[in-house]
Amino acid sequence: MPTHFLIAVLACFFFSATVVAQTSLKLPETIKVVPEALTSEPVCDPIIAASWRDAQEIDGVKIRESRRCNPDNPALIAAVVKGTNNISMATLMETDLSADTIIKEDDIDGDGDPDRITIKLEVMELNGPSPDFEGLIPTFDIAPGIQPGLWVFAPKTRGMSTENFESVRANSLLRLPSPVIRVEVGDTVRLVLENSHYLPHTIHLHGVDHPYAGHGHDGGDGVPQTSESFLLPGGQRVYEFTPRQAGTMLYHCHVQTHTHLAMGLVGMIIVEENRPNNWLQTLNVGAGHVRHPSVAIQEEFDHEYDLHYHAMDKELHEIIQKYNDPRLIARDMNRLYDITDSTEDYYVLNGLSFPYTLRESLIIVEPDQKVKLRVANTASEMLAMHTHGHKATITHYDGIEHNPIAQITRDVYALAAAQRLDLTLNTTDDGLHSYGEGIWLFHDHREKGITNNGMNPGGNVSAIVYKSYLDDIGLPKSQGIDISKYFTEEFHQRKLPVWQDLDASGSLGAAAGQSAPIIDPATRITLIDFIFGLVAGLMLYMLFARREQTKQAMLQVVSKLKGSKGNKAND
Amino acid sequence: MIKYITILFVGMLVINGQVMAAEDAESTDHDAHSGHDMDHGDHMMDDSDHSGHDMDHSDHSGHDMGHGDDHGMAHGDDHMMDDHSDHSMMHPGEDGHASHHGDGHHHMDDSHIMDHEGGMIMGQNFDKLPSSCDSISEEVEITVRAGREYANKFPGTMYAFDEQQWHVKPCAKVTWHFVNEDDIRHQFMMHGLPRYMYQNGMFHLEVTGPRTISGTLIVPATDETYLVHCDISQHMEKGMKAQLVVGNGGEDIPSIPGLTPYAFPDTYLHEDLPQVSNEDDDDSLLTQVDEFVTDNTPFSLIALFGVLIGLLSVPLILKLFSFRKNKVEAE
Ligand SMILES: [Cu+2]
Numbered sequence: 001m002p003t004h005f006l007i008a009v010l011a012c013f014f015f016s017a018t019v020v021a022q023t024s025l026k027l028p029e030t031i032k033v034v035p036e037a038l039t040s041e042p043v044c045d046p047i048i049a050a051s052w053r054d055a056q057e058i059d060g061v062k063i064r065e066s067r068r069c070n071p072d073n074p075a076l077i078a079a080v081v082k083g084t085n086n087i088s089m090a091t092l093m094e095t096d097l098s099a100d101t102i103i104k105e106d107d108i109d110g111d112g113d114p115d116r117i118t119i120k121l122e123v124m125e126l127n128g129p130s131p132d133f134e135g136l137i138p139t140f141d142i143a144p145g146i147q148p149g150l151w152v153f154a155p156k157t158r159g160m161s162t163e164n165f166e167s168v169r170a171n172s173l174l175r176l177p178s179p180v181i182r183v184e185v186g187d188t189v190r191l192v193l194e195n196s197h198y199l200p201h202t203i204h205l206h207g208v209d210h211p212y213a214g215h216g217h218d219g220g221d222g223v224p225q226t227s228e229s230f231l232l233p234g235g236q237r238v239y240e241f242t243p244r245q246a247g248t249m250l251y252h253c254h255v256q257t258h259t260h261l262a263m264g265l266v267g268m269i270i271v272e273e274n275r276p277n278n279w280l281q282t283l284n285v286g287a288g289h290v291r292h293p294s295v296a297i298q299e300e301f302d303h304e305y306d307l308h309y310h311a312m313d314k315e316l317h318e319i320i321q322k323y324n325d326p327r328l329i330a331r332d333m334n335r336l337y338d339i340t341d342s343t344e345d346y347y348v349l350n351g352l353s354f355p356y357t358l359r360e361s362l363i364i365v366e367p368d369q370k371v372k373l374r375v376a377n378t379a380s381e382m383l384a385m386h387t388h389g390h391k392a393t394i395t396h397y398d399g400i401e402h403n404p405i406a407q408i409t410r411d412v413y414a415l416a417a418a419q420r421l422d423l424t425l426n427t428t429d430d431g432l433h434s435y436g437e438g439i440w441l442f443h444d445h446r447e448k449g450i451t452n453n454g455m456n457p458g459g460n461v462s463a464i465v466y467k468s469y470l471d472d473i474g475l476p477k478s479q480g481i482d483i484s485k486y487f488t489e490e491f492h493q494r495k496l497p498v499w500q501d502l503d504a505s506g507s508l509g510a511a512a513g514q515s516a517p518i519i520d521p522a523t524r525i526t527l528i529d530f531i532f533g534l535v536a537g538l539m540l541y542m543l544f545a546r547r548e549q550t551k552q553a554m555l556q557v558v559s560k561l562k563g564s565k566g567n568k569a570n571d
Numbered sequence: 572m573i574k575y576i577t578i579l580f581v582g583m584l585v586i587n588g589q590v591m592a593a594e595d596a597e598s599t600d601h602d603a604h605s606g607h608d609m610d611h612g613d614h615m616m617d618d619s620d621h622s623g624h625d626m627d628h629s630d631h632s633g634h635d636m637g638h639g640d641d642h643g644m645a646h647g648d649d650h651m652m653d654d655h656s657d658h659s660m661m662h663p664g665e666d667g668h669a670s671h672h673g674d675g676h677h678h679m680d681d682s683h684i685m686d687h688e689g690g691m692i693m694g695q696n697f698d699k700l701p702s703s704c705d706s707i708s709e710e711v712e713i714t715v716r717a718g719r720e721y722a723n724k725f726p727g728t729m730y731a732f733d734e735q736q737w738h739v740k741p742c743a744k745v746t747w748h749f750v751n752e753d754d755i756r757h758q759f760m761m762h763g764l765p766r767y768m769y770q771n772g773m774f775h776l777e778v779t780g781p782r783t784i785s786g787t788l789i790v791p792a793t794d795e796t797y798l799v800h801c802d803i804s805q806h807m808e809k810g811m812k813a814q815l816v817v818g819n820g821g822e823d824i825p826s827i828p829g830l831t832p833y834a835f836p837d838t839y840l841h842e843d844l845p846q847v848s849n850e851d852d853d854d855s856l857l858t859q860v861d862e863f864v865t866d867n868t869p870f871s872l873i874a875l876f877g878v879l880i881g882l883l884s885v886p887l888i889l890k891l892f893s894f895r896k897n898k899v900e901a902e
């Protein structure tokens with residue numbers, strides 16, 4: 001009986017040894033992920049009406065052409081320029097704005113534009129949890145399938161938070177970044193914060209001239225420890241100020257700033273110089289191209305772009321998705337999360353990461369133009385913005401003009417946390433300011449900034465695109481590879497081999513697994529060990545249980561041996 | 572010696588058994604929750620529940636679309652605008668049944684009223700009888716208060732309505748007075764109404780507080796339970812959710828504070844927060860013994876307790892085993 005077991009054990013070892021030997025004879029084939037297996041989306045979102053890209057006039061508001069594939073809604077621009085109190089109902093209906101979001105009245109200085117401006121902001125959560133289903137709501141993808149939990153200041157909205165009843169996608173006003181606000185020097189601005197969120201927040205005006213403390217229920221510096229109390233959920237506060245200095249500034253929440261700012265409660269606020277008939281585009285939702293620039297900008301520049309850079313630690317943004325109870329969210333946010341151990345994972349330009357930056361954040365130029373770029377870095381680390389093919393001039397630091405004769409022209413622009421730079425991009429092909437027409441990238445030159453959680457390409461990569469290099473739907477006429485694979489969820493989930501289409505043979509594609517991968521090597525070893533042990537155990541048991549038989553068998557064997565010996569001896 | 576080790580071992584087993592039992596209970600709990608398999612794409616879970624009532628669209632195509640009447644607003648009448656004629660011109664051929672992706676900039680329904688302060692009434696209906704009703708069964712007025720204050724009685728929520736459930740008769744004509752007591756926007760939004768008379772099956776009041784807005788609708792004859800909520804991001808999730816029960820009602824809506832359980836509840840762990848020690852507890856003999864034992868031996872009191880139980884159960888176990896052994900031998 002024991003010999004049978006011995007044979008079985010030996011067979012096991014031989015079998016596994018053969019498998020290993022066989023598989024190492026030939027290396028596995030290259031396998032390819034076919035497009036049909038992917039969750040892909042169109043490079044340019046087809047819901048955008050082509051007419052949105054054209055220059056047009058709505059309710060007397062002139063709106064500039066914007067050739068990019070996702071241009072801003074012209075009706076929205078008209079509404080924020082005239083104010084929701086002055087715009088036609090038909091135009092207002094084409095937006096998601098509430099009827100009282102922007103109130104423009106009283107031409108105090110008699111120069112043809114309103115000087116008493118009320119702007120209402122709400123605090124909105126994106127990609128938040130639900131106690132009813134496992135998904136997130138309302139959703140906002142920074143790149144295909146990437147949905148970090150976010151908080152934003154949003155223009156006061158009406159109706160549903162989602163696009164419509166059937167959709168979980170956020171409506172068009174609920175997005176990252178918090179909107180760019182534009183006001184004029186001398187305006188009496190009433191920035192109304194309606195805290196529609198479930199945690200306390202405030203607004204701190206960073207760099208904009210404002211009173212230290214408000215009166216009564218009004219807001220001041222936005223710091224709960226010094227100038228005002230927390231604005232609790234369900235509450236409203238008015239931040240009233242009359243800015244005296246023009247410049248590119250910031251506004252952000254100052255409650256638990258180390259997490260609230262990173263969550264997305266930060267935006268650009270731009271104070272424009274006072275000019276007659278200066279009807280400003282009070283909000284630039286999603287930042288990017290300014291389609292109704294101020295009078296002062298029109299005097300000097302051909303285009304104006306707002307570029308808001310931000311970065312996120314995904315562990316922070318997951319907190320609000322893990323719990324529904326605000327107390328548990330507050331616990332993790334305020335006490336368990338440690339920002340000193342944090343790492344940045346997502347890098348966004350105007351709220352989006354590559355490839356979505358291609359839809360919205362292209363700087364579209366023509367030769368011999370002067371373009372105003374207002375750049376803000378709200379990440380907690382340094383930004384090293386770099387422009388391919390161009391050297392731009394830094395004209396302003398933190399909203400203050402740099403001495404004109406000392407201004408620096410360069411191609412890497414360093415922005416500390418919360419820093420703003422105004423750049424003048426000159427597209428004159430002189431080998432210095434521009435190297436000529438093309439599709440020229442601009443991106444963070446800290447290399448992690450061009451990834452989505454370490455997956456390249458991604459992050460804050462975008463491009464300066466000359467109009468001759470732009471196709472009908474506002475996408476760069478690519479000279480290189482097909483970019484559609486970046487518009488799949490699988491690419492960003494690391495499931496799509498980056499180089500599988502490099503050549504016809506797929507020489508750098510993915511290798512197939514070994515032919516006997518039913519059990520992985522580690523498990524196989526464990527299993528063999530276990531079988532060996534089991535067999536040994538059984539043998540011992542058998543030996544013990546049938547000790548009489550064994551004894552006799554042994555005796556027999558011994559006697560046989562003895563006998564044979566005896567025989568031999570006899571021979 | 573072996574005997575002592577055995578006793579210790581049995582004692583520990585008893586304790587471990589308790590811990591494992593607790594963990595088991597928790598994990599089966601989780602299994603039960605994951606069993607709620609819901610359509611992720613459809614956050615208004617009642618839609619599918621009520622889809623049965625929307626089947627007969629074509630039968631009722633003769634009915635007029637319910638355009639909003641412009642005399643339902645309790646406040647701000649001066650600013651009121653009724654733009655439905657305007658609006659239908661803006662969207663020729665649009666039937667309001669938006670596709671998943673489309674409709675990025677066409678949001679408003681045809682039947683709505685909106686004022687300059689952002690107050691909105693949608694899906695209002697004073698006189699159009701649902702096809703299932705012969706007449707209006709009752710006329711009721713219900714005041715609904717909304718705000719942070721009403722969340723106080725439900726720990727772990729932030730916004731709520733003052734009631735979580737209302738009952739009306741089938742074919743009732745209901746006038747809702749929606750009182751928003753906060754300084755922000757809130758909504759009273761109902762879903763799952765017959766689509767042939769309510770755009771997207773919705774009735775919707777919206778107002779920035781502190782202010783009241785009123786609107787009227789007529790409910791169908793079917794026994795049904797309708798979701799009522801505020802759709803502002805995270806308001807429903809953080810407590811602003813209720814249900815309207817018509818007649819005997821249908822299936823309950825989940826996750827209504829104090830009324831129906833959460834489909835995916837949070838897990839709460841004990842936190843070791845500093846606390847002022849309670850004098851009564853300090854004096855209790857058991858606490859003192861526990862502290863003494865914990866301070867002076869490597870075992871906690873509960874471990875010793877486990878050992879004790881183990882000790883007591885050893886004779887039992889031995890008896891059990893010997894009994895079996897005897898039985899085997901007898902065979
Ligand atoms: Cu905050």
Ligand SMILES: [Cu+2]
Pocket residue numbers: 730756757758801802803806811
């Ligand atoms: Cu609400």
